[in-house]
Amino acid sequence: MKKIIRPLIGLIQRSFQSAAQPVPFVGTQPFIISKHRNIMALYDLAPEIGSQHFIASTATVVGDVELASQCVVWYGAVLRGDLNGIRILNRVIIGERSVLHTAASLPNGMPAVLSIGNNVMVQNDCTLYSCTIGDNCFIGYRSIILEGAKLEDGAVLAPGTVVPPGRLIPSNQLWAGNPAQYVRDVEEKDLNQLSYVIGNQFAIAREHDYEYLPYNSAYLQKENSPEDSNPELVATLRQYEDWEEGQVKL
Secondary structure (H helix, E strand, O other): OHHHHHHHHHHHHHHHHOOOEEEOOOOOOOEEEOOOOOEEOEOOEOOEEOOOOEEOOOOEEEEEEEEOOOOEEOOOOEEEEEEEEEEEOOOEEEOOOOEEEOOOOOOOOOOOOEEEOOOEEEOOOOEEEOOEEOOOOEEOOOOEEOOOOEEOOOOEEOOOOEEOOOOEEOOOEEEEOOOOEEEEEOOHHHHHHHHHHHHHHHHHHHHHHHOOOOOOHHHHHOOOOHHHHOHHHHHHHHHHHHHHOOOOOO
């Protein structure tokens, strides 16, 4: 008996140790086991996350990370608070595959914490490294903000902008290029557009969050059948059809 049980136990252990390997399941379909966790502690550093948030299943939030309320972290994004902390306030959107990480220290002696204010949009494929982002800022696709840089309130970066270490982006200005250069002042309509984009992203994230419920929104796609709309009428019509076919005698 031991000769049979030991190889079987070893097989099960090897199956569970292999990340993302299909494991047979009692039923018709196999299921996938993955070691990925979208929220993970590191040492004694655990993420602190506020209410009304959405963190995608393939995102990663690890270590000393603080997220306030109404924050969205989209698929593939990484928030890595290992060497220093990440502090994010309310209504912040982190786009797909963006990476937020920190340095152990800065050459100028300033804190190496990555800080993001309220109402900030970080679009897809951005890299933020031990920088400071003020309120109402917009960071375009594939932008890079390096250590010690600071965006004041209302600053806007065009897609592909690279902000060098220690650079200051003044309030309510649009910068672009590599390295970043001043383009123009930000207008009121730009700030209104930012508010609309953040609200729209949060609404979309809420719909994604519903899909993780035990009963997702698939029932909304089902067209109501006649039985659902008026069951009594359908029952009467069926009885009349049966009577015409001679199955029911009145």
